[in-house]
Amino acid sequence: MSLGDYLRYLRALHGGMDTWTIARAIGLEHPYPINEIEQRYRAVGDDDLLAKLATYYDVPVEDLRWRRERSRKAFTIFADEAMRTGQTVRLHLRMGDTLEGRITWWDLGAVGLQRTGDGEIIVVQRHAVDEWESATGN
Amino acid sequence: MPEDLWKIRQRKKMSVADLSAKSGVPALSIQEYELGQVAIRAADLPKLAKALYVEEWDIKLLSEPIPTSRPRRPSRPRPSASPPRARKEKGSKKERRPPGPITEGQKVYLDRLLTKLDLSREAFEAKLGRSVESLTQEEAREQLKLLQEQVRERNQRARETQIAHILELGKKLEMDRPALEAEAGKPLTELSRREASRLLRDLQERLTAKQAATPKRKRAHLPEAVDEFEFNYLARQQEEGATLVFTLFDGSVFSGQIVGFSPYSITIREPGGDEVTLQKLAIAYYRRATGQGGE
Numbered sequence A: 001m002s003l004g005d006y007l008r009y010l011r012a013l014h015g016g017m018d019t020w021t022i023a024r025a026i027g028l029e030h031p032y033p034i035n036e037i038e039q040r041y042r043a044v045g046d047d048d049l050l051a052k053l054a055t056y057y058d059v060p061v062e063d064l065r066w067r068r069e070r071s072r073k074a075f076t077i078f079a080d081e082a083m084r085t086g087q088t089v090r091l092h093l094r095m096g097d098t099l100e101g102r103i104t105w106w107d108l109g110a111v112g113l114q115r116t117g118d119g120e121i122i123v124v125q126r127h128a129v130d131e132w133e134s135a136t137g138n
Numbered sequence B: 001m002p003e004d005l006w007k008i009r010q011r012k013k014m015s016v017a018d019l020s021a022k023s024g025v026p027a028l029s030i031q032e033y034e035l036g037q038v039a040i041r042a043a044d045l046p047k048l049a050k051a052l053y054v055e056e057w058d059i060k061l062l063s064e065p066i067p068t069s070r071p072r073r074p075s076r077p078r079p080s081a082s083p084p085r086a087r088k089e090k091g092s093k094k095e096r097r098p099p100g101p102i103t104e105g106q107k108v109y110l111d112r113l114l115t116k117l118d119l120s121r122e123a124f125e126a127k128l129g130r131s132v133e134s135l136t137q138e139e140a141r142e143q144l145k146l147l148q149e150q151v152r153e154r155n156q157r158a159r160e161t162q163i164a165h166i167l168e169l170g171k172k173l174e175m176d177r178p179a180l181e182a183e184a185g186k187p188l189t190e191l192s193r194r195e196a197s198r199l200l201r202d203l204q205e206r207l208t209a210k211q212a213a214t215p216k217r218k219r220a221h222l223p224e225a226v227d228e229f230e231f232n233y234l235a236r237q238q239e240e241g242a243t244l245v246f247t248l249f250d251g252s253v254f255s256g257q258i259v260g261f262s263p264y265s266i267t268i269r270e271p272g273g274d275e276v277t278l279q280k281l282a283i284a285y286y287r288r289a290t291g292q293g294g295e
Helices: A003-013 A019-025 A032-039 A047-057 A061-068 A072-085 B005-011 B016-023 B027-034 B045-052 B085-096 B104-116 B121-128 B137-155 B160-172 B177-184 B193-213 B228-240
Strands: A088-093 A098-106 A110-115 A121-125 A129-134 B243-248 B253-261 B265-269 B275-279 B283-288
Touching: A003 A032, A003 A047, A003 A061, A019 A032, A019 A047, A032 A047, A047 A061, A072 A088, A072 A098, A072 A129, A088 A110, A098 A121, A110 B228, A121 B228, B005 B027, B005 B045, B016 B027, B016 B045, B104 B121, B104 B137, B137 B193, B160 B177, B160 B193, B177 B193, B228 B253, B243 B265, B253 B275
Parallel strands: none
Antiparallel strands: A088 A098, A088 A129, A098 A110, A110 A121, A121 B283, B243 B253, B243 B283, B253 B265, B265 B275
């Protein structure tokens, strides 16, 4: 899950307050930097802001930094490459599951994964994917 | 013939300070001009001519320095070879503007302006449609004014924005500053506005040709803003009445047929008949129930 998805998830988990409320709580004049992290597909957000958000949501700041490096854009590039080359991938989900298969499609919200073995299509929500890797050759 | 600035000033019985006050040209500049250290700047020439009541072409652009041994005491008798200047000037002043053909001074000044414009006398005459010699003083004055304008325009330095634009176009044409200056034949800062404009036009034409020759790049289609694949999948499952199994982040599992869906939620009817709306943010993944086949 990218940092943006994760922050949206945390916001929903804390009652779905708007980003103005969070901005005020962490001492920002405007929620723009938070909105940007949540909405942008590339890696955004400086360490100071991540530290404040980590404190606000009571999560480890290392977790936020780690997710920043796994942006939606990074996953998009991986998924697109995997789909075009037909390689088998391994998707590690946030709740601990690992799914393996070939990506048959991907879009804004989800990835169609044809599972290795039974060939069943599983629709994996992008925000559920924590980490990804190629399984080809392993 | 044009004369040294200091000669005219002295003839008019003006001090440097007088001339400076009258013309608005700084005294220091006048001194530099009179010493022949620098040529009279184009902007100063008309001011000085006006203040001295002479034509611009009556003043030498680069004066000979003032001789240091000239007689200072007016009481001393002048050598017979140099008659009293004031009297001579009175006479020559009358002669300076007679109606008639172009003067020698005008011709010299005209040639000087033509040189600055890289134009030969022949080319100028061809453009004019008549010879310079056939011009009257009045006509010559008009022509000189026009040529002066052209020289002035030519001497105006290129604007900073023009140079910045040249560098920008150069970058697009993979030309660095030395390459551009080699093309221009001089440092960019020394270009006149007209030269800069000409160079800009050339570079722009070259860039247009280059762009026309380069096939347009196609951007890779990365449907990050498209959710049609999941939409199509759900629409098909709904149409087929398939039962889907949803696994949520908290490990709970829901199954049922799709009643409706949006970008943010999916509503299903469970086998018992209950309708449940699942927020997509809560869903980790979903699939068709085992044994249903399909995609």
